[in-house]
Amino acid sequence: MADGAGGRRQARERALGLLYEADAKGLSPRAVMEELPVAPDRFAAELVTGVQARAARIDELLAAHAIGWKLDRMPVVDRTILRLATFELLARPDVPTGVVISEAVELAKQYSTDESGRFVNGVLSAVAAAARPDQPPERQAL
Numbered sequence: 001m002a003d004g005a006g007g008r009r010q011a012r013e014r015a016l017g018l019l020y021e022a023d024a025k026g027l028s029p030r031a032v033m034e035e036l037p038v039a040p041d042r043f044a045a046e047l048v049t050g051v052q053a054r055a056a057r058i059d060e061l062l063a064a065h066a067i068g069w070k071l072d073r074m075p076v077v078d079r080t081i082l083r084l085a086t087f088e089l090l091a092r093p094d095v096p097t098g099v100v101i102s103e104a105v106e107l108a109k110q111y112s113t114d115e116s117g118r119f120v121n122g123v124l125s126a127v128a129a130a131a132r133p134d135q136p137p138e139r140q141a142l
Contacts (some may be wrong), residue, residue: 018032020076029052050087089132
């Protein structure tokens with residue numbers, strides 16, 4: 001598994017790239033990983049396969065909380081970041097909600113636009129409230 005915050009950040013970036021590639025090529029994320037000459041680290045692979053395995057639930061949550069946006073109309077990078085972070089909210093209770101949201105916002109700012117950062121923050125805050133209702137609201141906000 002990726003070590004430390006920097007290792008996990010790199011793993012999230014790698015997972016974002018692989019999920020984006022899968023979407024762009026119309027392939028499954030697992031198929032994209034199988035084509036790689038060198039496998040991604042364990043955390044990145046877990047993120048990619050986890051998004052694939054829980055795709056229906058992830059997209060259901062995003063559709064319910066991305067008010068005014070259809071998933072297929074979102075920029076691909078934003079949609080991919082939202083899927084990645086939603087997987088973490090659902091399946092990685094060891095990662096604090098604030099960290100999941102903060103990392104996703106940073107990815108959006110780096111690979112999309114500043115407006116995307118605000119959009120990702122808003123959608124994920126709503127998704128987090130639904131996915132982790134036992135977390136106090138102050139842990140869900142940035």
